[in-house]
Amino acid sequence: MYPSLQLIRKDFILVRKFLLLLIPYYIWMAFMNDGTFIFASLPPMLLLINSCTLDVQHMNQRFLISLPICRQQLVASKYISMLPFALLGFGITVIMYMAGLSLGHPSVPHFWKEIGLVTAVFPLLGAFYLPLFFWLGQKGAQIVNIIFMLIAILGSSLSAKLLEWFPFLSEWAVDLSSNQTVLYMIGGLAYLCILFGSYLISLRIFIRKDL
Amino acid sequence: MNEVIQFNQVCKSYDRFELKDLTFSIKEGYITGLIGPNGAGKTTLIQMLMGMIFAERGEIRIFGRPNSPDDPGFKDRIGYVSDENYFYDHLTIKQMKRMIAPFFSGWDEEVCRKYLELFRLSPDKKIKDLSKGMKMKFSLAIALSHGAELLIMDEPTAGLDPVFRRELLDLLSGHILDEKKSILFSTHNTTDLDRIADYIVFLNEGKLVFNEMKESLPEKYLLVKGGKELLDRDTRGWFTGIRETAHGFEGLVSNRTEGERYFKDIALCETPTLEEIMYFTVKGNTIHA
Numbered sequence: 001m002y003p004s005l006q007l008i009r010k011d012f013i014l015v016r017k018f019l020l021l022l023i024p025y026y027i028w029m030a031f032m033n034d035g036t037f038i039f040a041s042l043p044p045m046l047l048l049i050n051s052c053t054l055d056v057q058h059m060n061q062r063f064l065i066s067l068p069i070c071r072q073q074l075v076a077s078k079y080i081s082m083l084p085f086a087l088l089g090f091g092i093t094v095i096m097y098m099a100g101l102s103l104g105h106p107s108v109p110h111f112w113k114e115i116g117l118v119t120a121v122f123p124l125l126g127a128f129y130l131p132l133f134f135w136l137g138q139k140g141a142q143i144v145n146i147i148f149m150l151i152a153i154l155g156s157s158l159s160a161k162l163l164e165w166f167p168f169l170s171e172w173a174v175d176l177s178s179n180q181t182v183l184y185m186i187g188g189l190a191y192l193c194i195l196f197g198s199y200l201i202s203l204r205i206f207i208r209k210d211l
Numbered sequence: 212m213n214e215v216i217q218f219n220q221v222c223k224s225y226d227r228f229e230l231k232d233l234t235f236s237i238k239e240g241y242i243t244g245l246i247g248p249n250g251a252g253k254t255t256l257i258q259m260l261m262g263m264i265f266a267e268r269g270e271i272r273i274f275g276r277p278n279s280p281d282d283p284g285f286k287d288r289i290g291y292v293s294d295e296n297y298f299y300d301h302l303t304i305k306q307m308k309r310m311i312a313p314f315f316s317g318w319d320e321e322v323c324r325k326y327l328e329l330f331r332l333s334p335d336k337k338i339k340d341l342s343k344g345m346k347m348k349f350s351l352a353i354a355l356s357h358g359a360e361l362l363i364m365d366e367p368t369a370g371l372d373p374v375f376r377r378e379l380l381d382l383l384s385g386h387i388l389d390e391k392k393s394i395l396f397s398t399h400n401t402t403d404l405d406r407i408a409d410y411i412v413f414l415n416e417g418k419l420v421f422n423e424m425k426e427s428l429p430e431k432y433l434l435v436k437g438g439k440e441l442l443d444r445d446t447r448g449w450f451t452g453i454r455e456t457a458h459g460f461e462g463l464v465s466n467r468t469e470g471e472r473y474f475k476d477i478a479l480c481e482t483p484t485l486e487e488i489m490y491f492t493v494k495g496n497t498i499h500a
Contacts, residue, residue, distance in 0.1 A: 006313045013310050014299060054299060063297040065263050067314045068286040207280065210264040 007077035041122035044085035127198035221269035244408035290354030292364035300339035315357035323356035343370035364396035437478030452491025463491035
């Protein structure tokens with residue numbers, strides 16, 4: 001198994017208990033079923049913050065450095081781990097939504113598109129969070145964590161309100177027609193550039209950092 | 212004789228501490244003890260070896276290759292024991308072990324189980340519930356479970372009870388029977404070194420005092436005890452460190468042959484213990500009791 005995958009496995013071992021805590025959260029979401037897909041990015045963000053916090057809590061980065069892996073793989077694994085975290089958030093939200101549907105809750109026609117967009121917000125948040133995490137380490141982790149949790153919570157609520165206040169945003173999200181392909185390609189490219197730029201910044205910070 | 216670790220003019224500075232131009236090597240197939248007072252640079256040195264901190268100048272080679280952060284393969288051949296718990300303490304021993312095992316190519320589950328049993332460590336116990344000594348034992352079990360050719364240990368005997376301390380030293384002596392294996396461990400306890408070390412690396416204030424075979428130290432150093440009237444400006448210069456009391460003095464001479472020639476008939480000349488060598492070297496010749 002590749003070291004980066006082993007590191008992601010390590011993250012899942014670390015956040016296993018936290019995953020259990022998410023069950024009541026999702027049950028509550030399914031019960032409410034009121035635009036709850038908006039919250040698809042919150043649990044993955046919490047998982048990322050949790051795994052990062054555990055890495056610096058008791059100088060655990062020293063443990064990671066003592067393993068036969070290079071620092072680049074440590075940084076890369078944090079970025080790659082956003083994918084399974086996002087998929088987890090996405091998957092569970094879909095399951096809960098389906099469960100809600102089967103229980104007779106009304107269906108939202110553009111659900112898939114909106115949930116897709118909201119899920120994509122999480123790596124974007126992570127792209128801003130991770131360089132700060134690698135830069136500040138244990139010292140500033142708590143403040144950064146609180147700020148990003150607030151962003152994830154308030155951002156999700158705000159997105160829901162924005163869609164409510166400005167229906168054209170929702171229509172825009174739904175209307176993914178072919179004439180907007182170029183726009184979406186540029187958007188996608190910018191998205192990837194932000195992620196890659198963030199990775200390079202994190203790498204530059206962490207590669208020569210004394211732990 | 213192969214050198215398993217080489218430091219070549221390694222420098223590292225902090226606000227109030229500096230490692231200055233360290234150049235020495237650790238021999239393959241031996242137990243090397245790293246000694247020095249608190250703040251001498253032992254942990255810094257070990258952390259540099261493990262790639263946790265970086266040297267500002269100079270080069271460190273392990274197994275003949277530079278310990279580059281881009282080439283961490285050498286860590287597959289190293290068993291590292293830290294002086295503080297760096298494992299995830301909310302995990303159990305079993306979970307931690309499961310997390311670590313896939314990273315090492317030579318991981319031997321059976322060996323690990325054997326050491327956990329030997330050290331009486333319950334796999335279901337959480338790391339945070341272990342005592343300091345138990346954490347050290349766990350760290351040691353992990354370090355010994357992947358066929359490491361080089362054990363690097365930072366204060367491994369700290370926090371251990373005398374019985375296990377002795378058992379650990381026996382275990383390390385047994386480990387070294389394979390002549391391809393080497394051990395580097397730092398300690399304050401010179402008794403541990405007297406018991407098992409082949410070589411002693413002595414650091415003080417970030418500088419190398421000596422890197423010698425333990426057996427050769429008595430041939431180099433001399434402890435002189437005598438009356439104060441023997442001390443004048445010239446004779447004081449011969450001493451690495453002097454301790455003066457109301458009744459006389461005792462001092463360490465680093466050139467045994469010269470010391471014996473002068474003091475043999477007029478003072479009491481003894482072979483110093485490792486602790487005495489360390490004490491007088493650190494304190495210099497400014498001590499008055």
